[in-house]
Amino acid sequence: MRDSTLKKVWIYFLLTVTSFLVFFPVLYAFMISFMSGPEILQGRFFPEAFNFDNYAKVFDRLPLLKYLLNSFIVSLSVMVGQLAVCSLAAYAFVFIPFKGRDLVFFLFISTMMIPWEATMIPNFFTIQKLDWLNTYQGMSLPFFALAFGTFLLRQHFKTIPKELQEASQIAGLSRFAFFWKVILPVSKTSLVTLGAYGFLTTWNMYLWPLLITTNSSVRTVQIGLKQLQSQEISTDWGVVMAGVIVVIIPTLLLLFIGQKQLQKGLSQGALK
Amino acid sequence: MKKVELIDVSKSYDKQVDVISNIDVTIEPGEFFVLVGPSGCGKSTMLRMIAGLEEITGGIIEIGGKRANHLSPDKRDLSMVFQNYALYPHLTVQQNITFGLDVKKVKKAVQTERANEVAEMLGLTDFLKRKPRELSGGQRQRVALARAIVSEAPICLMDEPLSNLDAKLRAHMRMEIRRIQRKLGITMIYVTHDQVEAMTMGDRIMILHEGKIQQVGKPIDIYNYPANPFVATFIGSPPMNISPARAEPTKSGVFIEDTIHVPMNEQQLVASSARSLLAGIRPEHIKPLVSGTESGNRIQVEVTNVEILGNETVFSFQVGQREWMAKWSGQWDIAIGDHIPILLGAEYFCVFDEETGELIRKPEGLEHLSIAKEVIL
Numbered sequence: 001m002r003d004s005t006l007k008k009v010w011i012y013f014l015l016t017v018t019s020f021l022v023f024f025p026v027l028y029a030f031m032i033s034f035m036s037g038p039e040i041l042q043g044r045f046f047p048e049a050f051n052f053d054n055y056a057k058v059f060d061r062l063p064l065l066k067y068l069l070n071s072f073i074v075s076l077s078v079m080v081g082q083l084a085v086c087s088l089a090a091y092a093f094v095f096i097p098f099k100g101r102d103l104v105f106f107l108f109i110s111t112m113m114i115p116w117e118a119t120m121i122p123n124f125f126t127i128q129k130l131d132w133l134n135t136y137q138g139m140s141l142p143f144f145a146l147a148f149g150t151f152l153l154r155q156h157f158k159t160i161p162k163e164l165q166e167a168s169q170i171a172g173l174s175r176f177a178f179f180w181k182v183i184l185p186v187s188k189t190s191l192v193t194l195g196a197y198g199f200l201t202t203w204n205m206y207l208w209p210l211l212i213t214t215n216s217s218v219r220t221v222q223i224g225l226k227q228l229q230s231q232e233i234s235t236d237w238g239v240v241m242a243g244v245i246v247v248i249i250p251t252l253l254l255l256f257i258g259q260k261q262l263q264k265g266l267s268q269g270a271l272k
Numbered sequence: 273m274k275k276v277e278l279i280d281v282s283k284s285y286d287k288q289v290d291v292i293s294n295i296d297v298t299i300e301p302g303e304f305f306v307l308v309g310p311s312g313c314g315k316s317t318m319l320r321m322i323a324g325l326e327e328i329t330g331g332i333i334e335i336g337g338k339r340a341n342h343l344s345p346d347k348r349d350l351s352m353v354f355q356n357y358a359l360y361p362h363l364t365v366q367q368n369i370t371f372g373l374d375v376k377k378v379k380k381a382v383q384t385e386r387a388n389e390v391a392e393m394l395g396l397t398d399f400l401k402r403k404p405r406e407l408s409g410g411q412r413q414r415v416a417l418a419r420a421i422v423s424e425a426p427i428c429l430m431d432e433p434l435s436n437l438d439a440k441l442r443a444h445m446r447m448e449i450r451r452i453q454r455k456l457g458i459t460m461i462y463v464t465h466d467q468v469e470a471m472t473m474g475d476r477i478m479i480l481h482e483g484k485i486q487q488v489g490k491p492i493d494i495y496n497y498p499a500n501p502f503v504a505t506f507i508g509s510p511p512m513n514i515s516p517a518r519a520e521p522t523k524s525g526v527f528i529e530d531t532i533h534v535p536m537n538e539q540q541l542v543a544s545s546a547r548s549l550l551a552g553i554r555p556e557h558i559k560p561l562v563s564g565t566e567s568g569n570r571i572q573v574e575v576t577n578v579e580i581l582g583n584e585t586v587f588s589f590q591v592g593q594r595e596w597m598a599k600w601s602g603q604w605d606i607a608i609g610d611h612i613p614i615l616l617g618a619e620y621f622c623v624f625d626e627e628t629g630e631l632i633r634k635p636e637g638l639e640h641l642s643i644a645k646e647v648i649l
Contacts, residue, residue: 163358166325171372171423172346185362 033241040237054242062224063216071203071220077140078202079195086149091179094157112147124211138212149194156190196258221247273301273459274336274426281331292483304453304460306474314483315463319429324348350427351420357412359404365415366400372423390418410441430462467507479503496638500629504552513596514552519544529592532569534621540633548626557620558598561613569616578606
């Protein structure tokens, strides 16, 4: 009895320490976002008073709402695009037999080995030639075909019994109808996972939007944050951190909503 | 109701070796036709070829008198029940049942009506709103059945639908499926590896082995007159006892182990001359020696194993190198090691050609009881 309580105390202690370590930067940023310049320089952890001056300033200095909207549009379109392209590709790799399927899949997967940065310059030229600089499609389209996503969905699709396909063939379902009516609902879990992954990575992307955009019309929040830093001679860290917090909130929200969905999906599923 | 005709159908995966060959059979409208064989004999492949899920490499398949070799599965007017049921896990029982109707654009009201009707027939009314994972194995099996019935297709294919159920439920579903098939009059093609299912359900059964037809016929005919040693040992439990036999033309018959004599007529002797032979007898035709006046082979055997099943007693004994089994009805006090006298009625023996498997001598004098003759009405 005593043993197990001791064990519990120890486990909770460890959990608290590690979660504090993980969350410290965010927590510190949160605290700084309420401090004024001199306070930050004093190196304090807790602000004297919670005032929202910095938040007002962020929205004042930057078209932050516009940036947030841009980020949303780009992230959402990448998410939807990735889901569409990857699920269709994975479907072909699992349910449609064709010659050289394994070879094609191997080639597809091997592109995972090529770092994104290596293909950035050719991609940039393509987008430039298409005259897609400063456009949403220029920012999102290069990320639609994702080898990792195809792999993830293929693995899930492979667990779906072949008899389901045969049963729907006998029922007279077309290939696409089978994909739409059976495969997608059955693989909801993996789709949610991939969707969340796609959204978050796009939301956090910095380099590509920076290359592709030259004005604030389509810029995303991550560039906005950088702008906050360099605009003045000495950076007003309170304002930057306020910006960071604003930018984090949607991501956290998505995570919470997604997690709930994910858990639901996990407890469902399972054929037998 | 439609008939299904296979004309010299064959199937090969690598264009060299046929996994199925020379399949010639006509399945009559409204017939319950069972394909039975050990695993890997090609029975499921054959069913899938009829369904159109597997391509045919040779021969012709006709459904309802029309050539169907290249028809897609949905154009063949059939329904299918799979071994693992293949229910859509994300749909409710009702949606699962009406899935095919929905695809065929049947009106919603008609869909519900038909689903309710079938659900009632199979006792699924209380489960219509549930998902498949909330159902037991037997209930899922019923849903799969309901899905096949609701389509009102004239032909229904079943691929070992009962193999995932426990023994009791299986016996019940056997009757249920047979009853529904009779009621609706659909042409049923049923695949199983279980010879009991084949015997009890089929109007006719086809026994397959290594992709070739061994025998087609009524269950009782196949049981009584197996076309070859494979069929003889596959159908019936325990299997037919079979041992090598030696022809002895001078004594007008064959001998097993020099002790058991099986008489043959002249024609049979001619057919069996200069060949190696096998002779077999069913376990229930081995009888206890009671009065000592019975005609036939009377031998003394040493019991090597006994199983008392309540209504019958099965024991084994050695005949030369082979272990034979006998089945006596009732409960017998027999111990391992006992020496008991038994009677092997000569008339009950089958004699096969060992190489071709051909049945040379049919058993005679099989008891076929008729109510009209045996019972005081």
